[in-house]
Amino acid sequence: MSQLPTYGEVHGPPIGEMTRRTFMRRLIGWGVGLLSLEFLAGTFAFTWPNVRGGLGGKVVLGSATDIVGASPDWATGQPYSYQKARIFLVNVPAGEALVDGKTDNVPDPKKNVLALYRKCPHLGCQIPQLCDKSHWFECLCHGSKYTILGEKRAGPAPRGMDRFPFTIENGIYVVDTGKLEDGPPIGTETFDKRTIDQMPHCAA
Numbered sequence: 001m002s003q004l005p006t007y008g009e010v011h012g013p014p015i016g017e018m019t020r021r022t023f024m025r026r027l028i029g030w031g032v033g034l035l036s037l038e039f040l041a042g043t044f045a046f047t048w049p050n051v052r053g054g055l056g057g058k059v060v061l062g063s064a065t066d067i068v069g070a071s072p073d074w075a076t077g078q079p080y081s082y083q084k085a086r087i088f089l090v091n092v093p094a095g096e097a098l099v100d101g102k103t104d105n106v107p108d109p110k111k112n113v114l115a116l117y118r119k120c121p122h123l124g125c126q127i128p129q130l131c132d133k134s135h136w137f138e139c140l141c142h143g144s145k146y147t148i149l150g151e152k153r154a155g156p157a158p159r160g161m162d163r164f165p166f167t168i169e170n171g172i173y174v175v176d177t178g179k180l181e182d183g184p185p186i187g188t189e190t191f192d193k194r195t196i197d198q199m200p201h202c203a204a
C-alpha cells in the first residue's frame, strides 16, 4: 500500500527554513563585502598621498643652519630624523667620519646629503635611529641592517633603504616625498666595508 506524501515532499521546505537559509547567505555576503571594503579602504589609505602631513609632496626642511638648530648632532654625523617626512636626513661627510671613529663638524654638507625613507624595504617596519653600537640602521622586526648610507649589509631586505630626491633652493633643503627611489642593490659598498660580525649590534 502506497504511503501519502509528506508536507515537505509536496510543498518543499517550510517557509521558516527558507528564510533562515536566505538570511545566512546574506549574512555571509555582507561579511565578505565588509571585509573587501575594509581591505580596499586600508590599501587606499596607505597609497593616498598625505599631502597635509608632508608625505606625498614636497617638504621644506629649512636651511642647514635650521637643521643643525633642530638637531645639533647632525653636524657631527647623527642622522636627523624628520618624522613629518618619515626620513633620516644623513649628513654624508659627517656620517662617514662618525663611522670611521673621527669627529668632524660639518654644519653644512651642501649637496652631500641623503634623505633615507624610514620604512624598511623588507616588510615595512619603521627603522629606528642609528644604532650607536654599530653606526648602522638596524630594523628590529627581522634584523635587516644598513650602513649609514642605507646600503644593505644583512637580513632579509631585498635592497638598501629607499630614498627621496631633494633639492637645495636658495640654501633651503626641500625633500620630494612624492618620488620614492629604490634603495641601492645588495652588494653596494660605498665606504663602510665592515661585515656583520665585526661589531656589536642593536638588533639580533
Ligand code: FES
Pocket: 120, 121, 122, 123, 124, 125, 139, 140, 141, 142, 143, 144, 155, 156, 157
Ligand atoms: S621589516 Fe625590516 S627586516 Fe623585516
